[in-house]
Amino acid sequence: MPSIPSLTFHAPSSSRLPSFLFPLSPPPPPIPFLRPRFISLKAMALEDGKDHRLARISSSIRIIPDFPKPGIMFQDITTLLLDHKAFRDTIDIFVERYREKNISVVAGIEARGFIFGPPIALAIGAKFVPMRKPKKLPGEVISEEYALEYGTDKMEMHVGAVQSGDRALVIDDLIATGGTLCAAVRLLERAGADVVECACVIELPELKGREKLGHRSVFVLVKG
């Protein structure tokens, strides 16, 4: 079969001749209508006063009975992390809430506050400060002891990580008795920070953790 020579159209360089003289030249690509992703998601999410993302977040959390001790219904967020949409929505909801609140520090509580805290801190332009179990931080620390639903523990924070006047957001996966968040708030306030809010993915309302936090505001996505 004879080969057909291919025709290539070369548009003239616009530096030499104006483009209206060349009606066959391809039109420029349309400029897409750019809308910040978080605004469109928020509008969609709040359509009828309810955030449609919450049902998926809630159903992605697995409950393991009798872990780590008999009688504890353990709320396992590792299954939320397996669902990238639920994980993304979780971070988006927090970012939407805090991005205009002038937060300068996101304090994440070990261990699962280390999963949710850093992406929020990056998105809202705040520093991330880890609140750790004892003897994990290498520098000079201040510490607070606290009681748990199943035992006692201690929390530490690096001296100098938080300054007087910092506006802090505390992030964890779950509030049960509120002891853990209280210890984090005490550390931040000892360093001179103003704690704007504590935020968790899950609340166990029967354990009345909010009451322990007094006047401090607690924001949660789902109740267990």
Ligand SMILES: O=P(O)(O)OC[C@H]1O[C@H](OP(=O)(O)OP(=O)(O)O)[C@H](O)[C@@H]1O
């Ligand atoms: O409101 P509270 O009664 O204080 O309990 C809430 C805390 O308990 C869980 O952590 P846990 O102490 O099990 O430690 P881990 O994250 O290291 O597993 C949870 O991640 C919170 O940090």
Ligand SMILES: Nc1ncnc2[nH]cnc12
């Ligand atoms: N029921 C629970 N599930 C997960 N983490 C917890 N921390 C305290 N109580 C908890």
